[in-house]
Amino acid sequence: xxxxxxxxxxxxxxxxxxxxxLAWGAALCxxxxxxxxxxxxxxxxxxxEAVRIMYVHVPAAWMALVAYAFVALASAGGLVWKHPLAHVxxxxxxxxxxxxxxxxxxxxSLWGKPMWGTWWVWDARLTSVLVLFFLYLGFIxxxxxxxxxxxxxxxxxxxxxxxxxxxxxxxxxxxxxxxLHQPASVMKMSGPAIxxxxxxxxxxxxxxxTLYFGAVVLVRMKALLLARRARAMAMAQVHRxxxxxxxxxxxxx
Amino acid sequence: xIAALGLILRRELxxxxxxxxxxxxxxLFFILAALLFPLGVGPSPATLARIAxxxxxxxxxxxxxxxxxRLFQPDFEDGSLEQLALSPAPLEGLVLAKALAHWLTAAxxxxxxxxxxxxxxxxxxxxxxxxxxxxxLGTPAISLIGAVGAAxxxxxxxxxxxxxxxxxxxxxxxxxxxxxxxxxxxxxxxxRAHLTALGGISLGALVLGPWAAGAALRQALAE
Amino acid sequence: xxxxxxxxxxxxxxxRLVFAGLGFDVGPGDALLLExxxxxxxxxLLRLMAGLARPAAGRIAWDGxxxxxxxxxxxxxxxxIGHLDAVKPQLSVIENLSFWAALHxxxxxxxxxxxxxFGLDTLARAPARYLSAGQRRRLxxxxxxAAPAALWLMDEPTIALDRASIAxxxxxxxxxxxxxxxxxIATNVDIGLDGARLLSLEDFAVADGP
Numbered sequence: 101x102x103x104x105x106x107x108x109x110x111x112x113x114x115x116x117x118x119x120x121x122l123a124w125g126a127a128l129c130x131x132x133x134x135x136x137x138x139x140x141x142x143x144x145x146x147x148x149e150a151v152r153i154m155y156v157h158v159p160a161a162w163m164a165l166v167a168y169a170f171v172a173l174a175s176a177g178g179l180v181w182k183h184p185l186a187h188v189x190x191x192x193x194x195x196x197x198x199x200x201x202x203x204x205x206x207x208x209s210l211w212g213k214p215m216w217g218t219w220w221v222w223d224a225r226l227t228s229v230l231v232l233f234f235l236y237l238g239f240i241x242x243x244x245x246x247x248x249x250x251x252x253x254x255x256x257x258x259x260x261x262x263x264x265x266x267x268x269x270x271x272x273x274x275x276x277x278x279x280l281h282q283p284a285s286v287m288k289m290s291g292p293a294i295x296x297x298x299x300x301x302x303x304x305x306x307x308x309x310t311l312y313f314g315a316v317v318l319v320r321m322k323a324l325l326l327a328r329r330a331r332a333m334a335m336a337q338v339h340r341x342x343x344x345x346x347x348x349x350x351x352x353x
Numbered sequence: 354x355i356a357a358l359g360l361i362l363r364r365e366l367x368x369x370x371x372x373x374x375x376x377x378x379x380x381l382f383f384i385l386a387a388l389l390f391p392l393g394v395g396p397s398p399a400t401l402a403r404i405a406x407x408x409x410x411x412x413x414x415x416x417x418x419x420x421x422x423r424l425f426q427p428d429f430e431d432g433s434l435e436q437l438a439l440s441p442a443p444l445e446g447l448v449l450a451k452a453l454a455h456w457l458t459a460a461x462x463x464x465x466x467x468x469x470x471x472x473x474x475x476x477x478x479x480x481x482x483x484x485x486x487x488x489x490l491g492t493p494a495i496s497l498i499g500a501v502g503a504a505x506x507x508x509x510x511x512x513x514x515x516x517x518x519x520x521x522x523x524x525x526x527x528x529x530x531x532x533x534x535x536x537x538x539x540x541x542x543x544x545r546a547h548l549t550a551l552g553g554i555s556l557g558a559l560v561l562g563p564w565a566a567g568a569a570l571r572q573a574l575a576e
Numbered sequence: 577x578x579x580x581x582x583x584x585x586x587x588x589x590x591x592r593l594v595f596a597g598l599g600f601d602v603g604p605g606d607a608l609l610l611e612x613x614x615x616x617x618x619x620x621l622l623r624l625m626a627g628l629a630r631p632a633a634g635r636i637a638w639d640g641x642x643x644x645x646x647x648x649x650x651x652x653x654x655x656x657i658g659h660l661d662a663v664k665p666q667l668s669v670i671e672n673l674s675f676w677a678a679l680h681x682x683x684x685x686x687x688x689x690x691x692x693x694f695g696l697d698t699l700a701r702a703p704a705r706y707l708s709a710g711q712r713r714r715l716x717x718x719x720x721x722a723a724p725a726a727l728w729l730m731d732e733p734t735i736a737l738d739r740a741s742i743a744x745x746x747x748x749x750x751x752x753x754x755x756x757x758x759x760x761i762a763t764n765v766d767i768g769l770d771g772a773r774l775l776s777l778e779d780f781a782v783a784d785g786p
Contacts, residue, residue, distance in 0.1 A: 273526035332591035432660025
């Protein structure tokens with residue numbers, strides 16, 4: 101009757117079946133993309149070899165946003181439709197999204213050193229990604245801040261929805277701020293026509309990251325559901341220990 | 354319902370008056386934090402004038418962080434919040450009344466203190482009007498977003514620090530437009546667009562804040 | 577005649593089901609006593625009845641209409657006395673009570689009636705900071721008499737009360753029931769109400785098992 105809150109059996113079956121496909125797909129895509137990015141694609145005539153960081157940096161930035169959208173959608177699903185697995189999905193995805201955001205920041209910084217001669221510039225894009233990173237951290241911290249896990253996941257879900265409204269405002273304000281304070285150097289992505297030899301590894305990497313995201317979220321959801329069951333069992337033990345509940349045959353299922 | 358909100362507002366103001374020390378603490382923190390900057394970067398008037406708009410806005414936001422915890426936490430702990438939730442006023446209305454009281458007792462004193470600090474930080478004369486106008490327009494958003502954070506962290510472990518962690522990223526736009534308005538005025542540029550943006554953010558917070566905080570309060574009380 | 581009832585109620589705290597399949601029915605003039613060991617869900621049930629929380633399953637209805645569908649109406653007819661007294665130490669006794677009386681439409685006369693019903697007249701101007709635990713409890717209970725409401729929900733109302741105050745509470749409940757009011761009281765102490773019915777939450781406890 102504890103499983104009333106979620107039907108992990110069906111979810112576990114489904115997750116068990118799809119997870120290997122996602123994981124292998126991710127490994128293949130990322131491997132192929134890395135090979136294309138590092139060996140096949142040409143060096144940039146301006147940026148030289150350093151341009152290859154882009155093949156990790158840009159898909160990571162995409163994933164940072166995709167994962168946030170996923171967290172927000174799952175949160176809405178949990179709050180509005182009360183789907184039992186929705187909060188678990190949001191909780192599972194948030195640290196993965198935060199990791200992609202962090203990857204994006206680190207690769208951006210690594211890219212910045214050869215390009216701009218400094219590890220960090222207050223470029224509008226980097227700055228708004230930094231703020232996004234803190235939004236992720238807030239979500240994760242709020243989830244973990246309550247003795248009652250249900251309260252944490254619901255509070256975090258509300259925060260995720262507030263964040264969705266706020267993210268465009270933050271993005272807009274940071275862009276505005278950036279144009280006001282004209283940075284030392286403005287990064288320009290290569291024009292509208294990106295060469296196919298650069299586009300392919302980029303898209304492949306993005307696909308690989310997405311599959312990886314799916315695989316890790318599924319694994320994390322399974323782990324969270326197990327942790328939840330462990331907690332319920334520990335709690336049941338406490339209540340069995342109470343004198344009045346010590347009836348025989350209380351252990352079933 | 355309006356009558357109920359008026360009652361709640363009056364009670365909040367009376368309570369704030371009885372413990373005026375708390376409002377004073379927030380303002381004192383604002384002043385002290387702002388005065389750290391001359392000590393840190395040196396007393397050169399030109400440097401101070403350059404950083405004054407940003408320092409004033411950033412420290413005002415930090416000071417406001419200290420004041421959010423008392424929005425709902427005392428009422429939550431002594432049972433008043435559940436009684437208020439069972440009163441004729443809806444929770445969204447309660448949030449509005451609370452945020453308004455917070456604005457009057459915490460934000461307004463900051464607005465009054467800001468020009469004084471502006472003098473001490475050598476803020477150029479053109480900056481004062483947009484500083485005050487920007488704070489008047491932007492602080493309602495601060496109060497409302499803070500109310501959301503305060504409601505979300507009710508009953509949380511380490512609630513105070515967590516609250517700041519949640520709220521600071523959300524109020525970054527207010528800081529940007531607020532400081533930009535002052536800088537624009539000093540540089541001789543029009544400030545209208547910045548102030549409009551601040552007002553817009555406050556209006557948005559007025560729509561979204563009570564809803565989100567109300568939902569969060571409902572969750573907090575359902576446990 | 578109004579009826580307040582629930583059926584098929586299920587309450588979950590965290591991942592644990594506290595009770596399931598619980599039903600109750602209260603009519604005008606009725607008093608219902610909730611009994612059960614610690615953790616059996618008395619407080620949870622009262623909070624469900626007040627509308628502070630939603631049941632995991634089942635429904636609670638007033639005159640057949642789900643209380644969730646008319647939250648405002650239900651709030652207006654309900655007075656809830658929880659574990660916490662909701663007394664502000666910075667305010668005086670009368671300031672504390674006047675606020676709740678006004679909020680529920682009882683006005684100054686209601687506040688005065690509340691003071692009198694629980695013997696707080698002489699303390700009216702005293703700062704609530706100086707009240708003893710029992711006096712604070714009486715101030716919380718005085719809200720019941722400060723504005724009329726059809727449904728009284730009380731969680732261990734007699735905690736910290738002396739004998740005279742318990743008598744005042746019983747008198748207040750009797751007066752409330754005499755005018756067709758309902759009372760639901762969670763208590764492990766026999767407070768001796770005439771014709772009160774008993775609901776033992778143990779009967780609906782859910783066996784814990786993984």
